[in-house]
Amino acid sequence: MKVLGESQNSEQHLAQGILFVISGPSGVGKTSIIRSVLERIEHVVFSVSCTTRKQRPGEIDGIDYYFVSHEQFEKMIQENKFIEWARVHDNYYGTPADMVYENIRKGFDVILDIDVQGALTVKNNFSGAKFIFIAPPSYEILRERLKKRGTESEEKIQRRLETAKKELTFIPEFEYLIINEDLEESIRNLSSIIFAERLRYERIKDIAKVRKLMEEVR
Amino acid sequence: MKVLGESQNSEQHLAQGILFVISGPSGVGKTSIIRSVLERIEHVVFSVSCTTRKQRPGEIDGIDYYFVSHEQFEKMIQENKFIEWARVHDNYYGTPADMVYENIRKGFDVILDIDVQGALTVKNNFSGAKFIFIAPPSYEILRERLKKRGTESEEKIQRRLETAKKELTFIPEFEYLIINEDLEESIRNLSSIIFAERLRYERIKDIAKVRKLMEEVR
Numbered sequence: 387m388k389v390l391g392e393s394q395n396s397e398q399h400l401a402q403g404i405l406f407v408i409s410g411p412s413g414v415g416k417t418s419i420i421r422s423v424l425e426r427i428e429h430v431v432f433s434v435s436c437t438t439r440k441q442r443p444g445e446i447d448g449i450d451y452y453f454v455s456h457e458q459f460e461k462m463i464q465e466n467k468f469i470e471w472a473r474v475h476d477n478y479y480g481t482p483a484d485m486v487y488e489n490i491r492k493g494f495d496v497i498l499d500i501d502v503q504g505a506l507t508v509k510n511n512f513s514g515a516k517f518i519f520i521a522p523p524s525y526e527i528l529r530e531r532l533k534k535r536g537t538e539s540e541e542k543i544q545r546r547l548e549t550a551k552k553e554l555t556f557i558p559e560f561e562y563l564i565i566n567e568d569l570e571e572s573i574r575n576l577s578s579i580i581f582a583e584r585l586r587y588e589r590i591k592d593i594a595k596v597r598k599l600m601e602e603v604r
Numbered sequence: 605m606k607v608l609g610e611s612q613n614s615e616q617h618l619a620q621g622i623l624f625v626i627s628g629p630s631g632v633g634k635t636s637i638i639r640s641v642l643e644r645i646e647h648v649v650f651s652v653s654c655t656t657r658k659q660r661p662g663e664i665d666g667i668d669y670y671f672v673s674h675e676q677f678e679k680m681i682q683e684n685k686f687i688e689w690a691r692v693h694d695n696y697y698g699t700p701a702d703m704v705y706e707n708i709r710k711g712f713d714v715i716l717d718i719d720v721q722g723a724l725t726v727k728n729n730f731s732g733a734k735f736i737f738i739a740p741p742s743y744e745i746l747r748e749r750l751k752k753r754g755t756e757s758e759e760k761i762q763r764r765l766e767t768a769k770k771e772l773t774f775i776p777e778f779e780y781l782i783i784n785e786d787l788e789e790s791i792r793n794l795s796s797i798i799f800a801e802r803l804r805y806e807r808i809k810d811i812a813k814v815r816k817l818m819e820e821v822r
Binding site: 522562565590 | 741744773783798
């Protein structure tokens with residue numbers, strides 16, 4: 387098992403960053419919560435995924451996804467460049483490792499928004515990451531939310547709901563559960579998890595400030 | 605070992621409350637931080653200690669302490685009414701168990717502000733409590749803060765500093781470390797720990813809302 391943050395921050399003025407892995411069904415409001423947290427909290431960055439699917443109008447390369455070719459993606463798989471990847475229908479999706487490690491080494495926390503299967507892969511392969519599930523208040527409410535959007539066919543909504551159902555059964559695999567009833571409350575909750583995890587003694591014991599304090603009282 | 609919250613909240617609409625044990629040297633700013641958190645966060649209560657020391661002007665019985673006689677205190681010890689107690693010089697100090705259990709059962713979080721020895725006693729006797737240390741940015745700064753107060757003799761300040769030194773060596777026994785550099789930041793940090801701990805799946809899996817969600821997707 388790879389231990390995140392093994393390569394130490396050279397001067398240890400800052401603690402290593404933390405990897406926050408966030409999952410939750412489509413339509414639950416994940417993106418809005420994460421976006422606000424990224425705007426409000428310093429030293430948190432978002433891990434942009436790679437995909438081979440076509441860029442849609444309005445999507446920006448490097449912001450929404452890194453859009454790569456099938457050949458590039460398969461080369462990256464062979465070179466072990468992904469923390470996790472998956473093939474969904476005809477397209478690949480994956481989390482590039484470099485950016486995650488680089489930021490964590492520099493003391494930035496990294497937010498990963500991936501599906502449950504991807505989260506479980508990360509959980510099995512890395513220690514030290516934190517797993518957060520964002521759930522709707524109820525399955526009924528998720529159904530209503532997806533219908534209200536009005537942008538998708540009944541068939542597509544059904545497929546999303548089936549996927550959501552499967553995903554929700556994996557909640558017990560996650561350490562934290564945020565039930566998104568109120569956007570502001572959920573933003574506060576995700577922020578609280580980030581702030582609290584930054585205060586764990588085990589994480590900060592080696593930073594200069596704490597080491598100095600412990601030396602003064604020795 | 606006694607597991608906190610064994611006696612279940614009858615209807616399970618709410619999660620059990622959490623016991624937050626807070627320690628830190630005198631002069632570090634603990635009281636201001638805790639007071640603000642109690643004002644700002646709902647469903648958090650403060651555990652008032654019992655003491656046999658004399659009530660000082662301005663202190664209110666039942667708010668600052670429960671002031672009891674030596675005889676009453678010793679009877680309470682015999683009746684096992686304390687989570688932890690200590691004799692300091694000629695006086696007893698103790699945390700009454702009833703109020704802590706009652707609130708936790710009702711779903712209220714309880715904050716305990718006790719010395720390091722008391723915290724270690726709680727740690728050895730109860731599972732599920734959360735331990736938070738509030739430290740000064742440096743030992744030098746603590747010294748300056750105590751001197752600036754100007755209300756105490758040099759001798760008394762020296763004694764407080766010696767005690768503080770001993771207490772700070774126990775920081776590694778605590779799960780969370782808040783370094784009080786800025787009051788607002790420390791209030792936010794303590795609040796974040798409380799909110800984050802409330803989101804742990806293991807704590808909330810049995811509440812009605814979560815159980816219902818899991819049943820819907822079964």
